[in-house]
Amino acid sequence: VDESFLVGLVGDGVLPSLTPPMHEAEADAHGVRYLYRPLDLSRLSYTPEQIGPLLRAAGDLGFNALNITHPCKQLVLDELDEVSEDAARLGAVNTVLLRDGRFIGHNTDFSGFAAALAEGLPGAALDRVVLLGAGGAGAAVSYATLAAGAAELTIVDLDAARAVERAATLRGFFPRSRVTAADTAELPELLTAATGFIHATPVGMHQHPGIPVEASLLRPELWVADVVYRPLDTELVIAARALGCRVLDGGFMAVGQAADAFALITGLDPDRQRMREHFLRL
Ligand code: NAD
Structure with a gap:
Protein backbone atom coordinates (compact mmCIF):
# COMPACT_ATOMS: atom_id res chain seq x y z
CA VAL A 1 0.00 0.00 0.00
CA ASP A 2 1.58 3.30 -0.99
CA GLU A 3 -1.39 5.43 -0.03
CA SER A 4 -1.26 7.81 2.92
CA PHE A 5 -4.10 8.73 5.26
CA LEU A 6 -5.10 11.96 6.96
CA VAL A 7 -7.77 11.51 9.62
CA GLY A 8 -9.35 13.76 12.26
CA LEU A 9 -11.40 13.40 15.42
CA VAL A 10 -14.11 16.05 15.66
CA GLY A 11 -15.80 16.90 18.95
CA ASP A 12 -15.57 18.76 22.22
CA GLY A 13 -12.72 17.91 24.57
CA VAL A 14 -11.06 15.51 22.12
CA LEU A 15 -7.46 16.55 22.80
CA PRO A 16 -6.77 13.82 25.41
CA SER A 17 -8.47 11.09 23.32
CA LEU A 18 -6.66 7.76 23.01
CA THR A 19 -8.17 7.06 19.59
CA PRO A 20 -5.55 8.97 17.52
CA PRO A 21 -2.54 7.11 18.98
CA MET A 22 -4.42 3.79 18.63
CA HIS A 23 -4.93 4.37 14.89
CA GLU A 24 -1.43 5.68 14.29
CA ALA A 25 0.29 2.78 16.05
CA GLU A 26 -1.77 0.24 14.11
CA ALA A 27 -0.95 2.03 10.84
CA ASP A 28 2.76 1.98 11.77
CA ALA A 29 2.52 -1.77 12.30
CA HIS A 30 1.07 -2.09 8.77
CA GLY A 31 3.78 0.18 7.34
CA VAL A 32 1.20 2.78 6.28
CA ARG A 33 1.60 6.57 6.51
CA TYR A 34 -1.22 7.74 8.75
CA LEU A 35 -1.68 11.04 10.52
CA TYR A 36 -4.58 11.36 12.93
CA ARG A 37 -5.27 14.77 14.46
CA PRO A 38 -7.82 15.80 17.12
CA LEU A 39 -10.01 18.67 15.79
CA ASP A 40 -11.47 20.26 18.90
CA LEU A 41 -14.58 22.30 18.11
CA SER A 42 -14.11 24.99 20.73
CA ARG A 43 -10.39 25.37 19.98
CA LEU A 44 -11.27 25.86 16.32
CA SER A 45 -14.18 28.20 17.20
CA TYR A 46 -16.74 25.98 15.50
CA THR A 47 -20.11 25.41 17.11
CA PRO A 48 -21.50 21.84 17.00
CA GLU A 49 -24.09 23.08 14.48
CA GLN A 50 -21.22 24.04 12.16
CA ILE A 51 -20.27 20.40 11.69
CA GLY A 52 -21.28 20.73 8.00
CA PRO A 53 -18.81 23.52 7.18
CA LEU A 54 -16.11 21.71 9.20
CA LEU A 55 -16.72 18.52 7.22
CA ARG A 56 -16.40 20.41 3.94
CA ALA A 57 -13.25 22.20 5.13
CA ALA A 58 -11.71 18.84 6.01
CA GLY A 59 -12.65 17.57 2.56
CA ASP A 60 -11.01 20.61 0.93
CA LEU A 61 -7.84 20.01 2.95
CA GLY A 62 -7.55 16.39 1.83
CA PHE A 63 -8.74 14.49 4.91
CA ASN A 64 -9.61 10.86 4.13
CA ALA A 65 -11.94 10.39 7.07
CA LEU A 66 -13.18 11.83 10.34
CA ASN A 67 -14.27 10.24 13.55
CA ILE A 68 -17.12 12.15 15.11
CA THR A 69 -17.84 12.30 18.81
CA HIS A 70 -19.91 14.25 21.34
CA PRO A 71 -21.78 16.52 20.59
CA CYS A 72 -21.95 15.91 16.83
CA LYS A 73 -22.86 12.22 16.35
CA GLN A 74 -26.49 13.07 15.58
CA LEU A 75 -25.97 16.53 14.05
CA VAL A 76 -23.61 15.14 11.41
CA LEU A 77 -26.36 12.95 9.92
CA ASP A 78 -27.86 15.93 8.05
CA GLU A 79 -24.57 16.58 6.26
CA LEU A 80 -23.98 13.15 4.75
CA ASP A 81 -24.47 11.86 1.21
CA GLU A 82 -24.80 8.26 2.35
CA VAL A 83 -25.30 6.51 5.70
CA SER A 84 -24.92 2.83 6.54
CA GLU A 85 -28.19 1.12 7.42
CA ASP A 86 -27.09 0.46 11.00
CA ALA A 87 -25.96 4.06 11.58
CA ALA A 88 -29.24 5.36 10.15
CA ARG A 89 -31.24 3.07 12.47
CA LEU A 90 -29.12 4.11 15.44
CA GLY A 91 -29.46 7.76 14.46
CA ALA A 92 -25.78 8.26 15.22
CA VAL A 93 -22.60 8.38 13.14
CA ASN A 94 -19.08 8.20 14.58
CA THR A 95 -17.10 7.63 11.37
CA VAL A 96 -17.31 9.65 8.14
CA LEU A 97 -15.41 8.57 5.05
CA LEU A 98 -14.61 11.31 2.54
CA ARG A 99 -14.62 9.62 -0.85
CA ASP A 100 -14.65 11.44 -4.20
CA GLY A 101 -16.26 14.51 -2.67
CA ARG A 102 -18.92 12.42 -0.94
CA PHE A 103 -19.46 12.02 2.81
CA ILE A 104 -20.34 8.50 3.92
CA GLY A 105 -21.41 7.82 7.51
CA HIS A 106 -20.90 4.68 9.60
CA ASN A 107 -21.24 3.72 13.25
CA THR A 108 -18.41 1.67 14.73
CA ASP A 109 -19.50 2.20 18.35
CA PHE A 110 -22.09 -0.51 17.89
CA SER A 111 -19.99 -2.77 15.66
CA GLY A 112 -16.99 -2.26 17.95
CA PHE A 113 -19.00 -3.39 20.96
CA ALA A 114 -20.31 -6.39 19.00
CA ALA A 115 -16.72 -7.34 18.14
CA ALA A 116 -15.69 -6.76 21.75
CA LEU A 117 -18.43 -9.09 23.02
CA ALA A 118 -17.48 -11.79 20.53
CA GLU A 119 -13.77 -11.55 21.31
CA GLY A 120 -13.75 -10.71 25.00
CA LEU A 121 -16.70 -12.87 26.10
CA PRO A 122 -16.95 -15.62 23.49
CA GLY A 123 -20.07 -17.74 23.90
CA ALA A 124 -21.61 -15.35 26.47
CA ARG A 246 -16.69 -13.31 33.24
CA VAL A 247 -15.93 -9.62 32.69
CA LEU A 248 -15.54 -7.34 29.67
CA ASP A 249 -13.94 -4.03 30.57
CA GLY A 250 -14.70 -0.80 28.70
CA GLY A 251 -11.36 -0.92 26.90
CA PHE A 252 -12.68 -3.64 24.61
CA MET A 253 -15.35 -1.30 23.22
CA ALA A 254 -12.90 1.59 22.93
CA VAL A 255 -10.51 -0.62 20.95
CA GLY A 256 -13.36 -2.20 18.98
CA GLN A 257 -14.69 1.14 17.68
CA ALA A 258 -11.16 2.22 16.75
CA ALA A 259 -10.34 -1.08 15.01
CA ASP A 260 -13.55 -1.02 12.97
CA ALA A 261 -13.00 2.63 11.99
CA PHE A 262 -9.39 1.84 11.00
CA ALA A 263 -10.63 -1.02 8.81
CA LEU A 264 -13.23 1.20 7.09
CA ILE A 265 -10.74 4.02 6.53
CA THR A 266 -7.81 1.95 5.24
CA GLY A 267 -9.37 -1.26 3.93
CA LEU A 268 -6.76 -3.08 6.06
CA ASP A 269 -7.44 -5.79 8.62
CA PRO A 270 -6.38 -4.45 12.04
CA ASP A 271 -4.83 -6.76 14.62
CA ARG A 272 -7.25 -6.22 17.50
CA GLN A 273 -5.10 -7.94 20.10
CA ARG A 274 -2.16 -5.74 19.15
CA MET A 275 -4.42 -2.65 19.32
CA ARG A 276 -5.62 -3.67 22.78
CA GLU A 277 -2.05 -4.20 23.97
CA HIS A 278 -1.12 -0.76 22.67
CA PHE A 279 -4.23 0.78 24.26
CA LEU A 280 -3.29 -0.74 27.62
CA ARG A 281 0.12 0.93 27.39
CA LEU A 282 -1.31 4.40 26.65
P1 NAD B 1 -25.02 9.78 28.24
O1 NAD B 1 -25.05 10.97 29.11
O2 NAD B 1 -25.43 9.88 26.82
O3 NAD B 1 -25.93 8.63 28.90
C1 NAD B 1 -25.81 8.24 30.23
C2 NAD B 1 -27.17 7.67 30.70
O4 NAD B 1 -27.01 7.10 31.98
C3 NAD B 1 -28.25 8.74 30.82
O5 NAD B 1 -29.40 8.29 30.12
C4 NAD B 1 -28.49 8.84 32.34
O6 NAD B 1 -29.85 9.11 32.65
C5 NAD B 1 -28.10 7.46 32.79
N1 NAD B 1 -27.66 7.37 34.18
C6 NAD B 1 -26.75 8.14 34.81
N2 NAD B 1 -26.55 7.70 36.07
C7 NAD B 1 -27.34 6.63 36.23
C8 NAD B 1 -27.58 5.74 37.31
N3 NAD B 1 -26.94 5.87 38.48
N4 NAD B 1 -28.48 4.74 37.15
C9 NAD B 1 -29.15 4.61 35.98
N5 NAD B 1 -28.97 5.42 34.91
C10 NAD B 1 -28.07 6.42 35.05
O7 NAD B 1 -23.54 9.21 28.36
P2 NAD B 1 -22.83 8.21 27.33
O8 NAD B 1 -22.24 8.98 26.23
O9 NAD B 1 -23.76 7.11 27.02
O10 NAD B 1 -21.62 7.69 28.22
C11 NAD B 1 -21.81 6.80 29.30
C12 NAD B 1 -20.47 6.17 29.67
O11 NAD B 1 -20.03 5.36 28.57
C13 NAD B 1 -19.35 7.16 29.93
O12 NAD B 1 -18.58 6.70 31.01
C14 NAD B 1 -18.51 7.11 28.68
O13 NAD B 1 -17.16 7.41 28.90
C15 NAD B 1 -18.67 5.66 28.30
N6 NAD B 1 -18.43 5.38 26.87
C16 NAD B 1 -17.51 4.41 26.57
C17 NAD B 1 -17.26 4.10 25.26
C18 NAD B 1 -16.24 3.04 24.94
O14 NAD B 1 -15.81 2.97 23.79
N7 NAD B 1 -15.85 2.19 25.88
C19 NAD B 1 -17.95 4.76 24.24
C20 NAD B 1 -18.88 5.73 24.57
C21 NAD B 1 -19.11 6.04 25.91
Whole structure:
Protein backbone atom coordinates (compact mmCIF):
# COMPACT_ATOMS: atom_id res chain seq x y z
CA VAL A 1 0.00 0.00 0.00
CA ASP A 2 1.58 3.30 -0.99
CA GLU A 3 -1.39 5.43 -0.03
CA SER A 4 -1.26 7.81 2.92
CA PHE A 5 -4.10 8.73 5.26
CA LEU A 6 -5.10 11.96 6.96
CA VAL A 7 -7.77 11.51 9.62
CA GLY A 8 -9.35 13.76 12.26
CA LEU A 9 -11.40 13.40 15.42
CA VAL A 10 -14.11 16.05 15.66
CA GLY A 11 -15.80 16.90 18.95
CA ASP A 12 -15.57 18.76 22.22
CA GLY A 13 -12.72 17.91 24.57
CA VAL A 14 -11.06 15.51 22.12
CA LEU A 15 -7.46 16.55 22.80
CA PRO A 16 -6.77 13.82 25.41
CA SER A 17 -8.47 11.09 23.32
CA LEU A 18 -6.66 7.76 23.01
CA THR A 19 -8.17 7.06 19.59
CA PRO A 20 -5.55 8.97 17.52
CA PRO A 21 -2.54 7.11 18.98
CA MET A 22 -4.42 3.79 18.63
CA HIS A 23 -4.93 4.37 14.89
CA GLU A 24 -1.43 5.68 14.29
CA ALA A 25 0.29 2.78 16.05
CA GLU A 26 -1.77 0.24 14.11
CA ALA A 27 -0.95 2.03 10.84
CA ASP A 28 2.76 1.98 11.77
CA ALA A 29 2.52 -1.77 12.30
CA HIS A 30 1.07 -2.09 8.77
CA GLY A 31 3.78 0.18 7.34
CA VAL A 32 1.20 2.78 6.28
CA ARG A 33 1.60 6.57 6.51
CA TYR A 34 -1.22 7.74 8.75
CA LEU A 35 -1.68 11.04 10.52
CA TYR A 36 -4.58 11.36 12.93
CA ARG A 37 -5.27 14.77 14.46
CA PRO A 38 -7.82 15.80 17.12
CA LEU A 39 -10.01 18.67 15.79
CA ASP A 40 -11.47 20.26 18.90
CA LEU A 41 -14.58 22.30 18.11
CA SER A 42 -14.11 24.99 20.73
CA ARG A 43 -10.39 25.37 19.98
CA LEU A 44 -11.27 25.86 16.32
CA SER A 45 -14.18 28.20 17.20
CA TYR A 46 -16.74 25.98 15.50
CA THR A 47 -20.11 25.41 17.11
CA PRO A 48 -21.50 21.84 17.00
CA GLU A 49 -24.09 23.08 14.48
CA GLN A 50 -21.22 24.04 12.16
CA ILE A 51 -20.27 20.40 11.69
CA GLY A 52 -21.28 20.73 8.00
CA PRO A 53 -18.81 23.52 7.18
CA LEU A 54 -16.11 21.71 9.20
CA LEU A 55 -16.72 18.52 7.22
CA ARG A 56 -16.40 20.41 3.94
CA ALA A 57 -13.25 22.20 5.13
CA ALA A 58 -11.71 18.84 6.01
CA GLY A 59 -12.65 17.57 2.56
CA ASP A 60 -11.01 20.61 0.93
CA LEU A 61 -7.84 20.01 2.95
CA GLY A 62 -7.55 16.39 1.83
CA PHE A 63 -8.74 14.49 4.91
CA ASN A 64 -9.61 10.86 4.13
CA ALA A 65 -11.94 10.39 7.07
CA LEU A 66 -13.18 11.83 10.34
CA ASN A 67 -14.27 10.24 13.55
CA ILE A 68 -17.12 12.15 15.11
CA THR A 69 -17.84 12.30 18.81
CA HIS A 70 -19.91 14.25 21.34
CA PRO A 71 -21.78 16.52 20.59
CA CYS A 72 -21.95 15.91 16.83
CA LYS A 73 -22.86 12.22 16.35
CA GLN A 74 -26.49 13.07 15.58
CA LEU A 75 -25.97 16.53 14.05
CA VAL A 76 -23.61 15.14 11.41
CA LEU A 77 -26.36 12.95 9.92
CA ASP A 78 -27.86 15.93 8.05
CA GLU A 79 -24.57 16.58 6.26
CA LEU A 80 -23.98 13.15 4.75
CA ASP A 81 -24.47 11.86 1.21
CA GLU A 82 -24.80 8.26 2.35
CA VAL A 83 -25.30 6.51 5.70
CA SER A 84 -24.92 2.83 6.54
CA GLU A 85 -28.19 1.12 7.42
CA ASP A 86 -27.09 0.46 11.00
CA ALA A 87 -25.96 4.06 11.58
CA ALA A 88 -29.24 5.36 10.15
CA ARG A 89 -31.24 3.07 12.47
CA LEU A 90 -29.12 4.11 15.44
CA GLY A 91 -29.46 7.76 14.46
CA ALA A 92 -25.78 8.26 15.22
CA VAL A 93 -22.60 8.38 13.14
CA ASN A 94 -19.08 8.20 14.58
CA THR A 95 -17.10 7.63 11.37
CA VAL A 96 -17.31 9.65 8.14
CA LEU A 97 -15.41 8.57 5.05
CA LEU A 98 -14.61 11.31 2.54
CA ARG A 99 -14.62 9.62 -0.85
CA ASP A 100 -14.65 11.44 -4.20
CA GLY A 101 -16.26 14.51 -2.67
CA ARG A 102 -18.92 12.42 -0.94
CA PHE A 103 -19.46 12.02 2.81
CA ILE A 104 -20.34 8.50 3.92
CA GLY A 105 -21.41 7.82 7.51
CA HIS A 106 -20.90 4.68 9.60
CA ASN A 107 -21.24 3.72 13.25
CA THR A 108 -18.41 1.67 14.73
CA ASP A 109 -19.50 2.20 18.35
CA PHE A 110 -22.09 -0.51 17.89
CA SER A 111 -19.99 -2.77 15.66
CA GLY A 112 -16.99 -2.26 17.95
CA PHE A 113 -19.00 -3.39 20.96
CA ALA A 114 -20.31 -6.39 19.00
CA ALA A 115 -16.72 -7.34 18.14
CA ALA A 116 -15.69 -6.76 21.75
CA LEU A 117 -18.43 -9.09 23.02
CA ALA A 118 -17.48 -11.79 20.53
CA GLU A 119 -13.77 -11.55 21.31
CA GLY A 120 -13.75 -10.71 25.00
CA LEU A 121 -16.70 -12.87 26.10
CA PRO A 122 -16.95 -15.62 23.49
CA GLY A 123 -20.07 -17.74 23.90
CA ALA A 124 -21.61 -15.35 26.47
CA ALA A 125 -25.24 -16.37 27.06
CA LEU A 126 -27.49 -13.74 25.49
CA ASP A 127 -30.75 -15.24 26.78
CA ARG A 128 -31.60 -12.45 29.25
CA VAL A 129 -29.49 -9.32 29.23
CA VAL A 130 -29.97 -6.29 31.47
CA LEU A 131 -28.61 -2.93 30.30
CA LEU A 132 -28.19 -0.02 32.69
CA GLY A 133 -27.92 3.29 30.80
CA ALA A 134 -29.89 4.34 27.73
CA GLY A 135 -27.76 7.31 26.61
CA GLY A 136 -25.35 7.43 23.68
CA ALA A 137 -23.26 4.43 24.71
CA GLY A 138 -26.38 2.54 25.80
CA ALA A 139 -27.97 3.04 22.38
CA ALA A 140 -24.92 1.56 20.63
CA VAL A 141 -24.47 -1.43 22.96
CA SER A 142 -28.18 -2.28 23.06
CA TYR A 143 -28.29 -2.33 19.27
CA ALA A 144 -25.13 -4.45 19.16
CA THR A 145 -26.43 -6.91 21.75
CA LEU A 146 -29.68 -7.44 19.86
CA ALA A 147 -27.83 -7.71 16.56
CA ALA A 148 -25.69 -10.40 18.23
CA GLY A 149 -28.88 -12.35 18.92
CA ALA A 150 -30.01 -11.44 22.45
CA ALA A 151 -33.38 -13.05 23.14
CA GLU A 152 -34.39 -10.68 25.94
CA LEU A 153 -33.05 -7.23 26.69
CA THR A 154 -34.28 -5.07 29.56
CA ILE A 155 -33.21 -1.43 29.53
CA VAL A 156 -33.00 0.53 32.78
CA ASP A 157 -32.18 4.22 33.17
CA LEU A 158 -32.69 6.84 35.88
CA ASP A 159 -34.46 8.71 33.10
CA ALA A 160 -37.31 6.21 32.77
CA ALA A 161 -38.76 7.85 29.65
CA ARG A 162 -35.42 7.48 27.87
CA ALA A 163 -35.36 3.75 28.57
CA VAL A 164 -38.95 3.33 27.37
CA GLU A 165 -38.22 5.24 24.18
CA ARG A 166 -35.04 3.25 23.42
CA ALA A 167 -36.83 -0.05 24.01
CA ALA A 168 -39.68 0.95 21.68
CA THR A 169 -37.24 1.98 18.92
CA LEU A 170 -35.31 -1.28 19.21
CA ARG A 171 -38.45 -3.44 19.17
CA GLY A 172 -39.12 -2.06 15.71
CA PHE A 173 -35.72 -3.23 14.44
CA PHE A 174 -35.54 -6.55 16.31
CA PRO A 175 -39.09 -7.91 16.34
CA ARG A 176 -37.97 -11.44 17.25
CA SER A 177 -36.38 -10.29 20.52
CA ARG A 178 -38.18 -9.24 23.69
CA VAL A 179 -37.08 -5.68 24.43
CA THR A 180 -38.54 -3.92 27.46
CA ALA A 181 -37.82 -1.01 29.78
CA ALA A 182 -37.85 -1.29 33.56
CA ASP A 183 -37.46 0.90 36.61
CA THR A 184 -34.21 1.05 38.61
CA ALA A 185 -36.15 -0.37 41.59
CA GLU A 186 -36.57 -3.61 39.61
CA LEU A 187 -32.81 -4.16 39.21
CA PRO A 188 -32.44 -6.73 42.05
CA GLU A 189 -35.14 -8.95 40.57
CA LEU A 190 -33.90 -8.44 36.99
CA LEU A 191 -30.31 -9.29 37.84
CA THR A 192 -31.35 -12.45 39.68
CA ALA A 193 -32.81 -13.79 36.42
CA ALA A 194 -30.26 -12.30 33.99
CA THR A 195 -27.51 -14.13 32.09
CA GLY A 196 -25.59 -10.92 31.42
CA PHE A 197 -25.34 -7.34 32.68
CA ILE A 198 -24.11 -4.38 30.64
CA HIS A 199 -23.31 -1.10 32.33
CA ALA A 200 -23.45 2.11 30.23
CA THR A 201 -23.82 5.05 32.62
CA PRO A 202 -20.98 7.37 33.72
CA VAL A 203 -20.89 5.81 37.21
CA GLY A 204 -17.39 4.49 37.91
CA MET A 205 -15.55 7.09 35.82
CA HIS A 206 -12.81 9.07 37.56
CA GLN A 207 -15.22 12.05 37.74
CA HIS A 208 -18.15 9.86 38.89
CA PRO A 209 -16.71 7.28 41.28
CA GLY A 210 -18.96 4.57 42.63
CA ILE A 211 -20.60 1.31 41.65
CA PRO A 212 -23.78 1.42 39.53
CA VAL A 213 -25.42 -1.61 41.20
CA GLU A 214 -24.73 -3.13 44.58
CA ALA A 215 -22.06 -5.82 44.35
CA SER A 216 -24.39 -8.16 46.28
CA LEU A 217 -26.62 -8.30 43.16
CA LEU A 218 -23.86 -9.96 41.10
CA ARG A 219 -23.39 -13.73 40.85
CA PRO A 220 -20.51 -15.76 39.35
CA GLU A 221 -22.84 -17.07 36.58
CA LEU A 222 -23.62 -13.53 35.41
CA TRP A 223 -21.28 -12.06 32.79
CA VAL A 224 -20.62 -8.36 33.25
CA ALA A 225 -19.66 -5.79 30.60
CA ASP A 226 -18.72 -2.22 31.50
CA VAL A 227 -18.35 0.55 28.91
CA VAL A 228 -16.51 2.89 31.28
CA TYR A 229 -12.79 2.79 30.42
CA ARG A 230 -11.32 5.59 32.54
CA PRO A 231 -10.38 3.79 34.74
CA LEU A 232 -10.34 0.38 33.07
CA ASP A 233 -10.76 -1.36 36.42
CA THR A 234 -13.96 0.26 37.62
CA GLU A 235 -15.49 -0.65 40.97
CA LEU A 236 -17.99 -2.78 39.03
CA VAL A 237 -15.25 -4.63 37.11
CA ILE A 238 -13.27 -5.23 40.30
CA ALA A 239 -16.30 -6.51 42.21
CA ALA A 240 -17.43 -8.76 39.34
CA ARG A 241 -13.95 -10.26 38.90
CA ALA A 242 -13.66 -10.88 42.64
CA LEU A 243 -16.90 -12.89 42.47
CA GLY A 244 -15.61 -14.93 39.53
CA CYS A 245 -17.87 -13.41 36.84
CA ARG A 246 -16.69 -13.31 33.24
CA VAL A 247 -15.93 -9.62 32.69
CA LEU A 248 -15.54 -7.34 29.67
CA ASP A 249 -13.94 -4.03 30.57
CA GLY A 250 -14.70 -0.80 28.70
CA GLY A 251 -11.36 -0.92 26.90
CA PHE A 252 -12.68 -3.64 24.61
CA MET A 253 -15.35 -1.30 23.22
CA ALA A 254 -12.90 1.59 22.93
CA VAL A 255 -10.51 -0.62 20.95
CA GLY A 256 -13.36 -2.20 18.98
CA GLN A 257 -14.69 1.14 17.68
CA ALA A 258 -11.16 2.22 16.75
CA ALA A 259 -10.34 -1.08 15.01
CA ASP A 260 -13.55 -1.02 12.97
CA ALA A 261 -13.00 2.63 11.99
CA PHE A 262 -9.39 1.84 11.00
CA ALA A 263 -10.63 -1.02 8.81
CA LEU A 264 -13.23 1.20 7.09
CA ILE A 265 -10.74 4.02 6.53
CA THR A 266 -7.81 1.95 5.24
CA GLY A 267 -9.37 -1.26 3.93
CA LEU A 268 -6.76 -3.08 6.06
CA ASP A 269 -7.44 -5.79 8.62
CA PRO A 270 -6.38 -4.45 12.04
CA ASP A 271 -4.83 -6.76 14.62
CA ARG A 272 -7.25 -6.22 17.50
CA GLN A 273 -5.10 -7.94 20.10
CA ARG A 274 -2.16 -5.74 19.15
CA MET A 275 -4.42 -2.65 19.32
CA ARG A 276 -5.62 -3.67 22.78
CA GLU A 277 -2.05 -4.20 23.97
CA HIS A 278 -1.12 -0.76 22.67
CA PHE A 279 -4.23 0.78 24.26
CA LEU A 280 -3.29 -0.74 27.62
CA ARG A 281 0.12 0.93 27.39
CA LEU A 282 -1.31 4.40 26.65
P1 NAD B 1 -25.02 9.78 28.24
O1 NAD B 1 -25.05 10.97 29.11
O2 NAD B 1 -25.43 9.88 26.82
O3 NAD B 1 -25.93 8.63 28.90
C1 NAD B 1 -25.81 8.24 30.23
C2 NAD B 1 -27.17 7.67 30.70
O4 NAD B 1 -27.01 7.10 31.98
C3 NAD B 1 -28.25 8.74 30.82
O5 NAD B 1 -29.40 8.29 30.12
C4 NAD B 1 -28.49 8.84 32.34
O6 NAD B 1 -29.85 9.11 32.65
C5 NAD B 1 -28.10 7.46 32.79
N1 NAD B 1 -27.66 7.37 34.18
C6 NAD B 1 -26.75 8.14 34.81
N2 NAD B 1 -26.55 7.70 36.07
C7 NAD B 1 -27.34 6.63 36.23
C8 NAD B 1 -27.58 5.74 37.31
N3 NAD B 1 -26.94 5.87 38.48
N4 NAD B 1 -28.48 4.74 37.15
C9 NAD B 1 -29.15 4.61 35.98
N5 NAD B 1 -28.97 5.42 34.91
C10 NAD B 1 -28.07 6.42 35.05
O7 NAD B 1 -23.54 9.21 28.36
P2 NAD B 1 -22.83 8.21 27.33
O8 NAD B 1 -22.24 8.98 26.23
O9 NAD B 1 -23.76 7.11 27.02
O10 NAD B 1 -21.62 7.69 28.22
C11 NAD B 1 -21.81 6.80 29.30
C12 NAD B 1 -20.47 6.17 29.67
O11 NAD B 1 -20.03 5.36 28.57
C13 NAD B 1 -19.35 7.16 29.93
O12 NAD B 1 -18.58 6.70 31.01
C14 NAD B 1 -18.51 7.11 28.68
O13 NAD B 1 -17.16 7.41 28.90
C15 NAD B 1 -18.67 5.66 28.30
N6 NAD B 1 -18.43 5.38 26.87
C16 NAD B 1 -17.51 4.41 26.57
C17 NAD B 1 -17.26 4.10 25.26
C18 NAD B 1 -16.24 3.04 24.94
O14 NAD B 1 -15.81 2.97 23.79
N7 NAD B 1 -15.85 2.19 25.88
C19 NAD B 1 -17.95 4.76 24.24
C20 NAD B 1 -18.88 5.73 24.57
C21 NAD B 1 -19.11 6.04 25.91
